[in-house]
Amino acid sequence: MPINRNFQQLSENYFFSAINRRASQFAEAHPDQRLIRLSIGDVTQPLCPCVVAALEKAAQEMGKVDTFRGYGPEQGYPFLREAIAGYYKKWNISLETEEIFISDGAKSDLGNILDLFSEGTSVLIPDPVYPVYVDASIMGGKKILFLDASEENSFLPLPPAFHADVIFLCSPNNPTGAVYSKDGLQAWVDYALAEKAVLLFDGAYEAFITDPSLPHSIFEVDGAKKCAIEFCSFSKKAGFTGTRCGYTVIPKELEIDGLSLNHLWLRRQTTKFNGVPYIVQRGAEAVFTPQGEQETTKAIAYYQENARIIRQGLDQLSISYTGGENAPYIWMRCPGRMDSEQYFKFLLEHCTVVGSPGIGFGKNGKYFFRLTAFGDREDVKEAIKRIINCMSL
Ligand code: PLP
Numbered sequence: 001m002p003i004n005r006n007f008q009q010l011s012e013n014y015f016f017s018a019i020n021r022r023a024s025q026f027a028e029a030h031p032d033q034r035l036i037r038l039s040i041g042d043v044t045q046p047l048c049p050c051v052v053a054a055l056e057k058a059a060q061e062m063g064k065v066d067t068f069r070g071y072g073p074e075q076g077y078p079f080l081r082e083a084i085a086g087y088y089k090k091w092n093i094s095l096e097t098e099e100i101f102i103s104d105g106a107k108s109d110l111g112n113i114l115d116l117f118s119e120g121t122s123v124l125i126p127d128p129v130y131p132v133y134v135d136a137s138i139m140g141g142k143k144i145l146f147l148d149a150s151e152e153n154s155f156l157p158l159p160p161a162f163h164a165d166v167i168f169l170c171s172p173n174n175p176t177g178a179v180y181s182k183d184g185l186q187a188w189v190d191y192a193l194a195e196k197a198v199l200l201f202d203g204a205y206e207a208f209i210t211d212p213s214l215p216h217s218i219f220e221v222d223g224a225k226k227c228a229i230e231f232c233s234f235s236k237k238a239g240f241t242g243t244r245c246g247y248t249v250i251p252k253e254l255e256i257d258g259l260s261l262n263h264l265w266l267r268r269q270t271t272k273f274n275g276v277p278y279i280v281q282r283g284a285e286a287v288f289t290p291q292g293e294q295e296t297t298k299a300i301a302y303y304q305e306n307a308r309i310i311r312q313g314l315d316q317l318s319i320s321y322t323g324g325e326n327a328p329y330i331w332m333r334c335p336g337r338m339d340s341e342q343y344f345k346f347l348l349e350h351c352t353v354v355g356s357p358g359i360g361f362g363k364n365g366k367y368f369f370r371l372t373a374f375g376d377r378e379d380v381k382e383a384i385k386r387i388i389n390c391m392s393l
Pocket of ligand 1 (some may be wrong): 041104105107108131170171174202204232233234235241245246249
C-alpha cells in the first residue's frame with residue numbers, strides 16, 4: 001500500500017501534549033496548590049461586542065429566505081476581502097481583492113501552501129520555530145534546512161550564504177517575540193529575489209506591534225510583491241481562536257517559472273476548500289470598523305499589560321529575555337545552568353507555574369523558556385510574585 005511514508009518521520013508524541021500531561025498530573029497530585037499556566041497560546045478575552053453583534057445579525061439573515069446564503073465563494077466574500085484591502089492602506093500597501101484569500105486560520109494555509117511546491121523543494125526554517133512549519137514540511141516530503149536563531153543574532157537571523165527555494169519567516173515571532181525591522185525584511189526580500197525563492201511570511205501577531213518603526217507586513221518592503229506570500233489571522237488579533245478566520249495574501253506579481261502562484265492557490269482552494277462560513281466572515285468584517293478597531297485594541301492592550309508585568313518581574317530578577325514588547329511572547333534565558341526541561345520542572349514544583357520549555361521549539365531553545373501574556377491579569381501577577389519569591393530565596 002503506497003502510504004505517505006513521510007508521516008513516519010514525524011515525532012510520535014507531540015512535545016507540548018506531554019508537557020501539559022505532566023502539569024495536569026502534578027495538579028492532581030497537589031490539589032491544595034493552584035496551578036497557573038503562563039504557557040497558554042490561546043486567547044482568554046472574549047470576542048468584542050461589535051463582532052458579536054455582527055455574528056448575531058448574520059445568523060438572523062441565514063434564517064430568512066430572502067437573505068439566506070448557501071455555498072459561498074471559496075476564496076471569501078468580497079465584503080471581507082475589501083475590508084482587508086482597506087486595512088492594508090494604513091501601511092500604504094495597495095492590494096487587489098483577488099490577491100486576498102479568506103481562510104479558516106493561518107495554520108491551515110501555512111501547511112497547505114506547501115501543496116504548491118513539489119517534493120524535495122528545499123524549505124529554510126529558523127530554529128526555534130512554530131512547530132507547524134516543520135511538521136507540514138515533513139508531511140509534504142520537503143527538504144528541510146534549519147537556520148540558527150540565537151542571542152548572537154537577537155533571534156532574527158539574516159539570509160544564509162546558501163540557496164533555499166522556500167523560506168518561512170515569522171514576525172512578531174512565536175516563540176521568541178522578536179520582530180524584524182524593515183531593513184531585516186529587506187535583506188530577506190533581496191535574498192529571495194536573487195535566489196528566485198519564495199518567502200512565506202507569517203504575520204499572525206502583527207496586531208501586537210506598537211513600535212511605529214516596525215513593519216506589520218512584508219509588503220511594506222520594496223520588491224516583496226514579487227517574492228512573498230503573507231499569512232494573517234483573526235485568532236490573536238480579535239479572539240477568533242474558536243471562531244476561526246484568517247487570510248492569505250498572494251500578489252499577482254508573484255510568478256515562478258512563468259506560473260502565477262495566485263492562480264495556483266485559487267485552483268487549489270476552489271478544489272480542496274469550502275470557504276469560511278458567511279456568519280464568521282461578517283464577524284471578521286466588523287473587526288475593521290472603527291468600533292471594531294477600538295474594541296480589539298483594548299483586548300490587545302490587556303495582553304500587552306500582562307506582558308509588561310512579566311517583563312518587569314524578569315528585570316527584577318536580572319533574567320535576560322527577548323519579546324513581550326511588540327509580541328505576546330516572552331522568551332527568557334533559563335536561570336542558573338538549568339536547561340529548559342529542568343526549568344519547567346523547577347517552576348512547576350516550586351512555584352506551581354507552567355511555561356513552555358524552549359526545546360519544544362527546536363534545538364536552539366534548549367536553554368530558553370517561553371512565557372505568554374494571554375492569561376488572566378490576576379494569574380499573571382500571582383505567577384510573577386511566586387517566581388520572584390522562590391528565585392530570590
Ligand atoms: N502562526 C503562528 C506563529 C502561531 O503561533 C499560530 C497560532 O498559535 C498560528 C499561526 C495559527 O493561527 P490560526 O489560529 O489562525 O490558525
